[in-house]
Amino acid sequence: MTIQFKDETFRDDYTFSNSDWAIKRFPFPFHEDSYMYAVNMEQHRGGPDGSVYEKRFDVDEHYVSEMRDRAMVLADDPLRCQSLPHMTLAGWDLLELIMVSKSEDYPDLFELHRDGDQWHWINKPLGIDDKFTFLDETSLPYGPMEYITRQTQGDFCVLDQRDDNLWMDAGIVTTQADWSLDFDIGMNFFEWHAPVPLAHEKGIFVRALKFLLNIQQGAPARRLNWTMTVNPLLDTSPENYHKWGIQKTSLTPENIGQKQHLRVELQTFFRLPRSNALVFPIRAYLASFDDLMTVPKWGRRLHRVIRDLPEELATYKGFIDNRPMMLDYLSRYDDGKPTSDGIWPNLDTDPPRD
Amino acid sequence: MSGAEKINVTVSAVVPLNELVTRFEFKRTDGALFPTFSGGAHTVVEMKDDGLTRLNPYSLMSDPQDQQTYAISVRRDDEGRGGSLFMHNNVKVGDAMVVSNPVNLFSLDLRAKKHLMIAGGIGITPFMAQIKQLDRAHGNWELHYATRNAALGTYVDELTSTHPNDVHIYYDDDKNFIDLENLLDGQPLGTHIYVCGPKGMIDWVRGKTAELGWPLESVHYEEFLAPQPGKPFEVKLSISNKTIQVGENESLLEALEREGVDAPYLCRGGACGQCETSVIGYDGKFLHMDHWLEDDEKASGTKIMPCVSRFEGKTLVLDR
Ligand code: HEM
Numbered sequence: 256m257t258i259q260f261k262d263e264t265f266r267d268d269y270t271f272s273n274s275d276w277a278i279k280r281f282p283f284p285f286h287e288d289s290y291m292y293a294v295n296m297e298q299h300r301g302g303p304d305g306s307v308y309e310k311r312f313d314v315d316e317h318y319v320s321e322m323r324d325r326a327m328v329l330a331d332d333p334l335r336c337q338s339l340p341h342m343t344l345a346g347w348d349l350l351e352l353i354m355v356s357k358s359e360d361y362p363d364l365f366e367l368h369r370d371g372d373q374w375h376w377i378n379k380p381l382g383i384d385d386k387f388t389f390l391d392e393t394s395l396p397y398g399p400m401e402y403i404t405r406q407t408q409g410d411f412c413v414l415d416q417r418d419d420n421l422w423m424d425a426g427i428v429t430t431q432a433d434w435s436l437d438f439d440i441g442m443n444f445f446e447w448h449a450p451v452p453l454a455h456e457k458g459i460f461v462r463a464l465k466f467l468l469n470i471q472q473g474a475p476a477r478r479l480n481w482t483m484t485v486n487p488l489l490d491t492s493p494e495n496y497h498k499w500g501i502q503k504t505s506l507t508p509e510n511i512g513q514k515q516h517l518r519v520e521l522q523t524f525f526r527l528p529r530s531n532a533l534v535f536p537i538r539a540y541l542a543s544f545d546d547l548m549t550v551p552k553w554g555r556r557l558h559r560v561i562r563d564l565p566e567e568l569a570t571y572k573g574f575i576d577n578r579p580m581m582l583d584y585l586s587r588y589d590d591g592k593p594t595s596d597g598i599w600p601n602l603d604t605d606p607p608r609d
Numbered sequence: 610m611s612g613a614e615k616i617n618v619t620v621s622a623v624v625p626l627n628e629l630v631t632r633f634e635f636k637r638t639d640g641a642l643f644p645t646f647s648g649g650a651h652t653v654v655e656m657k658d659d660g661l662t663r664l665n666p667y668s669l670m671s672d673p674q675d676q677q678t679y680a681i682s683v684r685r686d687d688e689g690r691g692g693s694l695f696m697h698n699n700v701k702v703g704d705a706m707v708v709s710n711p712v713n714l715f716s717l718d719l720r721a722k723k724h725l726m727i728a729g730g731i732g733i734t735p736f737m738a739q740i741k742q743l744d745r746a747h748g749n750w751e752l753h754y755a756t757r758n759a760a761l762g763t764y765v766d767e768l769t770s771t772h773p774n775d776v777h778i779y780y781d782d783d784k785n786f787i788d789l790e791n792l793l794d795g796q797p798l799g800t801h802i803y804v805c806g807p808k809g810m811i812d813w814v815r816g817k818t819a820e821l822g823w824p825l826e827s828v829h830y831e832e833f834l835a836p837q838p839g840k841p842f843e844v845k846l847s848i849s850n851k852t853i854q855v856g857e858n859e860s861l862l863e864a865l866e867r868e869g870v871d872a873p874y875l876c877r878g879g880a881c882g883q884c885e886t887s888v889i890g891y892d893g894k895f896l897h898m899d900h901w902l903e904d905d906e907k908a909s910g911t912k913i914m915p916c917v918s919r920f921e922g923k924t925l926v927l928d929r
């Protein structure tokens with residue numbers, strides 16, 4: 256299908272909204288009625304037609320506006336994009352991976368023409384038409400990682416792999432759930448995960464790291480993570496906490512359905528061929544509670560998950576104070592009926608709401 | 610599925626380099642481009658050897674940017690279990706074969722101010738690709754390459770003619786040896802050391818660098834262990850509910866695969882950790898050959914690496 260790109264904002268007047276199409280394909284992150292951290296990784300080799308899993312780098316109706324928001328964040332704070340000197344080759348790897356994937360997966364929107372190291376890239380939605388020399392930094396307006404990720408939704412961490420660990424040595428991070436690239440740059444897998452509760456004790460990070468170190472070229476993986484965001488705000492960074500933290504107190508029983516958003520991250524993992532680095536794209540999707548309640552199964556399940564979530568997780572994810580108000584709202588959509596396994600809406604097979 | 614993605618290839622050249630070493634070149638059978646790779650990567654080559662499927666890892670030694678051709682160089686091992694003999698005796702131009710996507714367990718540390726490479730014998734192969742990668746990026750490197758004599762000096766001529774100042778050759782037969790202590794002494798801060806060759810050489814370089822206080826993180830080594838032949842033994846598999854026999858000339862991993870058990874692996878050389886398997890019970894003695902398990906894990910009798918390690922004794926029960 257052709258995508259109708261929206262002209263919308265993720266700040267100030269918050270004109271962001273999801274079409275019905277976007278709601279139905281929203282990556283609802285709960286496959287059962289409860290949630291706990293786990294090593295929840297699977298292969299990233301496509302998925303149902305139209306789902307966010309189908310393409311290697313999903314492009315949706317929010318693309319153009321998200322890229323405008325990223326440019327604004329970078330203009331205010333250039334440290335959101337950093338790449339240590341030894342990561343330039345990995346940046347070219349990432350540029351190649353995204354250009355090749357997007358031009359193959361969305362031929363109407365993106366074109367890549369290669370003649371040896373002379374490359375020609377056309378990005379129709381953003382009106383970009385550039386010729387450059389592959390592996391020659393002077394031929395692009397930005398470094399290769401920054402160039403391509405200013406044109407790709409989601410944050411990107413580019414991890415150097417050495418000494419049996421992963422190191423956050425490059426990235427572009429403007430749509431994050433309250434963590435900072437400038438703080439984490441140069442850290443390893445255990446260091447940047449230090450603030451996460453419960454997961455260390457469960458041995459999750461040791462096993463996850465083993466898995467990641469063994470991810471192979473041509474065999475990417477993925478997982479979902481989630482949190483809660485008041486207002487459809489992409490940039491929930493520690494740097495700007497003073498601007499958005501306060502908005503959490505603006506929730507009322509009247510506005511919660513429109514203002515409270517479930518924020519889901521589709522996280523993928525690709526081995527980069529020339530550098531042997533790993534890239535970790537983190538793509539955030541937002542849906543308001545009102546959006547989600549249009550799917551009866553999701554309404555029932557979200558209520559049960561939020562109700563039973565361990566306090567440590569609700570605190571870490573930053574919504575412990577608003578949880579009672581959320582539950583008042585969500586309980587109205589839980590009629591106690593059963594839910595089917597898996598994340599898909601199953602509108603035709605799960606029971607309608609009472 | 611276990612292992613890296615597979616690629617169907619056709620053998621495009623077989624080039625004997627000297628009495629022991631032959632280069633094999635591959636093109637993709639579907640005419641598409643190979644993936645690029647990073648210097649130091651290996652590919653796992655599938656060999657259909659008289660009813661047995663052998664999967665042997667070999668370092669890719671072609672230019673990592675060359676997407677038309679992959680090349681490996683194989684040293685004939687007359688004592689081993691036969692993988693290299695199969696390549697030398699049976700593989701001809703035009704043959705269809707299967708190789709895996711590249712996997713790198715010996716990559717360059719791109720932070721290094723200088724890359725100091727130490728090669729012994731056939732251990733030269735990963736450096737051939739790394740040198741091409743570094744040359745393209747104008748990297749600072751130096752190679753010290755020890756080999757038996759000029760006649761067996763695989764790629765010596767190519768290396769010395771293209772890089773007369775950066776390549777240093779040592780012939781054992783001339784009693785010409787690498788003066789490691791002096792070599793290490795003269796290195797600038799930020800140098801990383803890479804060593805690939807026989808076990809003795811790797812131990813020597815690791816021992817000397819440790820003694821001189823080099824940080825562990827700046828010393829990289831790759832030693833592919835070929836699985837060694839050994840006495841046959843029997844294994845009970847608790848998950849698949851089977852009892853299997855491991856023959857003299859096959860590894861435990863190969864025996865699992867022969868029996869249709871999907872066992873994970875990557876390197877097949879005791880280095881990557883992917884094949885680690887829990888032991889449920891045993892009565893006998895483990896012959897641990899891998900570089901993965903720690904000494905206390907080896908002593909505990911709770912883990913085995915089926916790609917290279919064996920067992921002697923009455924019973925062995927595995928969690929597979
Ligand atoms: C290399 C890829 C990865 C990167 C760069 C990464 C990065 C991060 C960062 C920056 C955070 C926020 C920590 C903070 O509060 O400051 C985080 C949280 C977390 N990560 Fe990762 N991570 C990676 C892979 C994984 C994997 C494979 C798992 C698998 C289980 C995982 C599990 C988690 C969990 C459970 C949290 C807490 C999230 C929450 O509750 O919202 N991460 N990660």
Ligand code: FES
Binds near residue numbers: 876877882884915
């Ligand atoms: S397969 Fe790599 S250690 Fe066994």
